Amino acid sequence: MTKLYNKTSEKLKRQRLRREMTKAEKRLWDKIKNRQLENCKFRRQYSVAEFVIDFYSPEIKLALEVDGDSHFQEGAVEYDAERQEFIESARINFLRFTNDNVYHNLDGVLDVIVDGIKSLRTLGVLPPPSPPLLRGGERWDNRGLNR
Template identity: 35%
Template sequence: MSKPEIMLWQQLRKKPLGIKFRRQHPLGPYILDFYCPAAKLAMEVDGLSHDMGDRPEYDLRREGFLNQQGVESIRISAQDVLDDAEDVADRILRYVQGQLS
């Protein structure tokens, strides 16, 4: 896991409020950075590498596959996590709670 992923995982683990998250969760041919099974939500922490080479096309294929599986995918800037991991985790939790309501 990258530093932003570790920072976000630490925040998600201590704020679950009954919501479970998995890290490095396999789904088909892909490994999701984070996954919330109850909300069928995948979370990808995007660093600079996501803009390089064939990575944008790979990310599009991955997102299409996830959509076919009924899994919503959100992308989170690694810089946002580095700047304030607690705020990012709070926003994710509010989003998941809204999906589950």
């Protein structure tokens, strides 16, 4: 059987990404590390095949992605969709946030993550869509915050 998680071939990439975390990633990491949310353990820069997830909880198979400017360049949306589809095929759930989400409504982001943790622990699925989370018309759905 082929190893899918944290492959040795991706180790240097994971280490580099840990060293070079964005400000938004650092801000979120400060709030989720050390089991601060619902006693849920998250790891930084966890890989699935050749793809690296920003934060991952193996206990509930929850990936957290913080999307910065590079995720909105030409071709990035399609790449992210294919990447997410592959990772979800490994039965990993996704919550996706933008840097703006983290900078301007960190409490709302944390609430969405807590709801996701509770729902995955009790029902095994992410919660249904909720009311708007942020200004500017962004809404939460099963795949994250969407405009």
